[in-house]
Amino acid sequence: MTRKVTIRDLAEAAGVSVTTVSQILNGKGERFSLDTRRRVHQLQEEMGYVPDFNARNLIMKSAQTIGVLVPNLGNPFFSMFIRGVQETSRERHFIPLIFGANHDEQLESYYLEELIKRAVDGLIIASASITAEAIDNILKKNGIPYLLIDQNGGPSVDRVRINDEQGGQLAADHLVALGHQKIAVVMPDEPTQNLQIRLAGFKQRLAEHHIDLADSAVTHSEMTKLGGYQATKAVLAQHPTAVFAINDETALGLMRGLHEQGVSVPQDISVLGYDDIDLDEYVVPKLTTIHQPVVTMGQQATGLLINRIQDQRQAAQLVDLPVDLRERESTAPLK
Amino acid sequence: MTRKVTIRDLAEAAGVSVTTVSQILNGKGERFSLDTRRRVHQLQEEMGYVPDFNARNLIMKSAQTIGVLVPNLGNPFFSMFIRGVQETSRERHFIPLIFGANHDEQLESYYLEELIKRAVDGLIIASASITAEAIDNILKKNGIPYLLIDQNGGPSVDRVRINDEQGGQLAADHLVALGHQKIAVVMPDEPTQNLQIRLAGFKQRLAEHHIDLADSAVTHSEMTKLGGYQATKAVLAQHPTAVFAINDETALGLMRGLHEQGVSVPQDISVLGYDDIDLDEYVVPKLTTIHQPVVTMGQQATGLLINRIQDQRQAAQLVDLPVDLRERESTAPLK
Numbered sequence: 207m208t209r210k211v212t213i214r215d216l217a218e219a220a221g222v223s224v225t226t227v228s229q230i231l232n233g234k235g236e237r238f239s240l241d242t243r244r245r246v247h248q249l250q251e252e253m254g255y256v257p258d259f260n261a262r263n264l265i266m267k268s269a270q271t272i273g274v275l276v277p278n279l280g281n282p283f284f285s286m287f288i289r290g291v292q293e294t295s296r297e298r299h300f301i302p303l304i305f306g307a308n309h310d311e312q313l314e315s316y317y318l319e320e321l322i323k324r325a326v327d328g329l330i331i332a333s334a335s336i337t338a339e340a341i342d343n344i345l346k347k348n349g350i351p352y353l354l355i356d357q358n359g360g361p362s363v364d365r366v367r368i369n370d371e372q373g374g375q376l377a378a379d380h381l382v383a384l385g386h387q388k389i390a391v392v393m394p395d396e397p398t399q400n401l402q403i404r405l406a407g408f409k410q411r412l413a414e415h416h417i418d419l420a421d422s423a424v425t426h427s428e429m430t431k432l433g434g435y436q437a438t439k440a441v442l443a444q445h446p447t448a449v450f451a452i453n454d455e456t457a458l459g460l461m462r463g464l465h466e467q468g469v470s471v472p473q474d475i476s477v478l479g480y481d482d483i484d485l486d487e488y489v490v491p492k493l494t495t496i497h498q499p500v501v502t503m504g505q506q507a508t509g510l511l512i513n514r515i516q517d518q519r520q521a522a523q524l525v526d527l528p529v530d531l532r533e534r535e536s537t538a539p540l541k
Numbered sequence: 542m543t544r545k546v547t548i549r550d551l552a553e554a555a556g557v558s559v560t561t562v563s564q565i566l567n568g569k570g571e572r573f574s575l576d577t578r579r580r581v582h583q584l585q586e587e588m589g590y591v592p593d594f595n596a597r598n599l600i601m602k603s604a605q606t607i608g609v610l611v612p613n614l615g616n617p618f619f620s621m622f623i624r625g626v627q628e629t630s631r632e633r634h635f636i637p638l639i640f641g642a643n644h645d646e647q648l649e650s651y652y653l654e655e656l657i658k659r660a661v662d663g664l665i666i667a668s669a670s671i672t673a674e675a676i677d678n679i680l681k682k683n684g685i686p687y688l689l690i691d692q693n694g695g696p697s698v699d700r701v702r703i704n705d706e707q708g709g710q711l712a713a714d715h716l717v718a719l720g721h722q723k724i725a726v727v728m729p730d731e732p733t734q735n736l737q738i739r740l741a742g743f744k745q746r747l748a749e750h751h752i753d754l755a756d757s758a759v760t761h762s763e764m765t766k767l768g769g770y771q772a773t774k775a776v777l778a779q780h781p782t783a784v785f786a787i788n789d790e791t792a793l794g795l796m797r798g799l800h801e802q803g804v805s806v807p808q809d810i811s812v813l814g815y816d817d818i819d820l821d822e823y824v825v826p827k828l829t830t831i832h833q834p835v836v837t838m839g840q841q842a843t844g845l846l847i848n849r850i851q852d853q854r855q856a857a858q859l860v861d862l863p864v865d866l867r868e869r870e871s872t873a874p875l876k
Contacts, residue, residue: 210683254682256657271659279639280620280819288614289643296648301655304614304639308624313631320636322591324606325545347589348545431823462823484615488766488797490825 211255219253220246270300272511273321273329275314279306281430281455282483283500287332287355290504298512300327307333309428315340322348327515330355330507351514353507364510364523366503370400373496373529374407377450377478380494380531382415385540386448386476389419392437392460393452395426401452404480408450427456434459438467447475447540454479454486454495461489461536472538482532491535499527546590554588555581605635607846608656608664610649614641616765616790617818618835622667622690625839633847635662642668644763650675657683662850665690665842686849688842699845699858701838705735708831708864709742712785712813715829715866717750720875721783721811724754727772727795728787730761736787739815743785762791769794773802782810782875789814789821789830796824796871807873817867826870834862 217224222242229235230246249255274291276284288304295302303321307314314333321329322344329345332355345352354362381389389412393401409419425440427433434456441449441460451457457479461471471477471491479486482497510523552559557577564570565581584590609626611619623639630637638656642649649668656664657679664680667690680687689697716724724747728736744754760775762768769791776784776795786792792814796806806812806826814821817832845858 210685254678256654256679256683279614279623280617282615285615285620285641288641292641292643292648296651301652301659304641306620306623306627306639308627313627316631317636319591324636343589344591348591350545431819435823458823462825465825484766485820488770488793490797490800 211253213255216246216249216253216255219249222246271324271326272300272302272508272515273317273326274302274304275317275321275329275331275333276304276306277309277333278430279304281453282485283453283455283481283498284332286483286500287504290501290506291330291508292504293501294505294508294512298509300508300512302508318344322350326350328352328511330511332507351511351518353511353514355503355507364514366507366510366525366527368400368498368503368527369529370403371407371410373480373498374404374409375411376529376531377404377480377496378408378411378415380533380537381448381450381476381478382412382417384448384476384537386446387417387540388444388446388448389417389423390441390444390446390449391419391424391452392427392434392441392449392456393424394429394433397452404452429453429456431455431459431462434461435463438463442467442469448478448537449475450478450480452480454481454483454493457493457495457536458485458489461491461493471536473541476537478537486532486534494534494537495532497530497532499529502527546588548590551581551584551588551590554584557581606659606661607635607637607843607850608652608661609637609639610652610656610664610666610668611639611641612644612668613765614639616788617820618788618790618816618833619667621818621835622839625836625841626665626843627839628836629840629843629847633844635843635847637843653679657685661685663687663846665846667842686846686853688846688849690838690842699849701842701845701860701862703735703833703838703862704864705738706742706745708815708833709739709744710746711831711864711866712739712815713743713746713750715868715872716783716785716811716813717747717752719783719811719872721781722752722875723779723781723783724752724758725776725779725781725784726754726759726787727762727769727776727784727791728759729764729768732787739787764788764791766790766794766797769796770798773798777802777804783813783872784810785813785815787815789816789818789828792828792830792871793820793824796826796828806871808876811872813872821867821869829869829872830867832865832867834864837862 213224213227217227226238227246230238230243235243278284291302305317307317328351330353352362353364412419423444425437427437434451437460451460457477461477464471464475469475479493479495482495486493486495506525548559548562552562561573562581565573565578570578613619626637640652642652663686665688687697688699747754758779760772762772769786773795786795792812796812799806799810804810814828814830817830821828821830841860
């Protein structure tokens with residue numbers, strides 16, 4: 207078997223010392239001849255030498271690494287979020303280590319601990335099931351900068367804030383403007399804080415239009431396609447003319463369920479989602495939704511976290527991001 | 542700001558030496574009293590001390606880490622693959638570092654280099670655009686075990702092999718059995734090796750039924766929903782009664798495009814996909830497809846790679862995985 211090419215191998219091949227190679231490769235080789243510098247760089251390429259980061263890491267006390275924990279890589283919302291994280295990480299010369307916890311609290315704790323063992327410089331936690339206790343016990347005690355997205359765990363120092371209240375209001379405004387009054391909601395049993403705020407905005411705006419959203423009008427389901435699908439009968443039992451699904455995956459599952467029950471969307475029931483995942487444009491009918499700027503969220507979260515890593519003493523950073531309605535084919539005026 | 546809790550802090554709090562703490566936490570504390578051992582473990586928990594992995598790593602020469610490179614985290618096929626990777630990694634006490642390269646060759650090389658800098662123990666590369674040259678130059682020269690999935694880069698020592706030829710044959714059998722003879726294909730312009738084999742199996746089986754698949758019947762598109770959508774007009778120009786889309790994402794985009802052109806699936810045109818992503822069950826009509834056991838692929842690939850990491854001298858490992866037809870609603874007998 208071959209083994210990893212070392213700096214020693216490269217130095218030997220170039221006929222110079224390890225220190226010389228190290229200085230040249232770290233851009234501090236001005237004092238060596240152009241010929242030597244060229245030879246070292248050329249041999250590096252030919253031999254496929256890649257500097258060992260772990261050794262450097264112990265010296266530099268920074269691996270230039272951030273950990274990113276999301277609940278579900280299978281939801282396009284999070285793959286789009288990660289695209290944003292990757293873009294900004296690259297610009298700032300950091301590497302994002304990505305973990306999807308499949309909504310498993312135990313797996314989340316495990317990854318969290320492994321990330322800290324690996325001395326990540328900071329963490330973005332977009333995972334709902336992490337507890338405030340875990341954050342206090344693991345992150346705060348170890349002084350690791352972190353940023354929470356969509357959390358129950360209390361605010362982090364820095365925040366990327368999506369206006370969920372406004373999102374809920376826009377959802378209500380849209381359905382009310384179409385003439386709907388009998389409205390149902392599908393959302394999880396134990397909603398995260400952002401979902402609670404979203405629902406509060408929705409209810410408050412309905413109330414302003416003298417429409418009461420009874421507790422019985424809220425069907426509980428997991429925030430997945432399957433969850434939305436399984437909620438179908440409970441939703442139909444409410445005889446709504448419009449449904450607000452708390453995220454797009456739920457809405458898409460519900461639309462399939464309604465189709466199987468012979469219910470036409472939007473002719474019989476309007477369905478409104480939330481997130482604006484890429485899939486919305488491809489399903490039949492296209493899904494009307496509240497757009498969250500999720501790629502931007504990923505970019506901004508990463509930028510703020512890296513700022514914090516590089517200067518832990520700076521003032522708290524806050525970014526507010528807007529939401530807006532994307533009207534497509536799944537909602538229609540009440541007949 | 543707080544700082545990371547160190548082993549020194551813990552030793553001080555416990556009133557013992559750093560060596561004592563280290564031995565106890567590494568399960569080698571038999572010679573210390575039960576009371577001391579309990580105190581150290583309890584304080585570890587209370588203080589939130591997590592051992593520093595990078596320091597251990599340099600000593601142990603293994604970070605128990607594998608790198609996983611996929612072309613597109615947004616395709617459910619790859620998020621399901623990663624689910625399998627995560628499951629087996631956890632069982633085997635490895636951590637998978639996941640990177641989605643968004644079909645960007647430059648980004649792939651960048652991640653590959655960063656992974657090697659971080660001294661990953663091995664790599665799973667499910668990304669199509671990596672070149673045989675990059676593999677030779679970077680992986681082989683550094684003696685890093687790797688496993689390729691769906692590649693052009695030539696076979697790796699160990700292989701998880703999906704029978705793409707059989708997949709193509711099953712696709713042809715299904716469409717022919719339904720009476721279709723005018724068949725179109727949608728696939729990328731520069732297909733990876735597995736796709737070439739898939740197409741070869743498809744054509745060969747059609748030929749056995751005396752059906753010729755003309756080159757003009759193959760429309761080229763990216764393997765994304767958008768790619769499938771954009772291929773719609775070129776597909777319709779062939780006047781097929783059935784279309785074989787080389788993956789499900791392509792099929793879903795094409796189905797949306799056909800809907801917009803007033804073409805009903807499967808009444809006017811049958812659409813057959815490949816992969817069996819979770820979405821297939823939720824779209825209207827449900828997508829008929831060739832099932833790939835992708836979670837199992839992720840599990841097996843990870844198992845083989847870790848076997849190889851733990852014993853680089855063992856014989857080449859080969860796992861063959863079957864494919865099968867999942868008949869749903871998007872294909873129907875020729876009228």
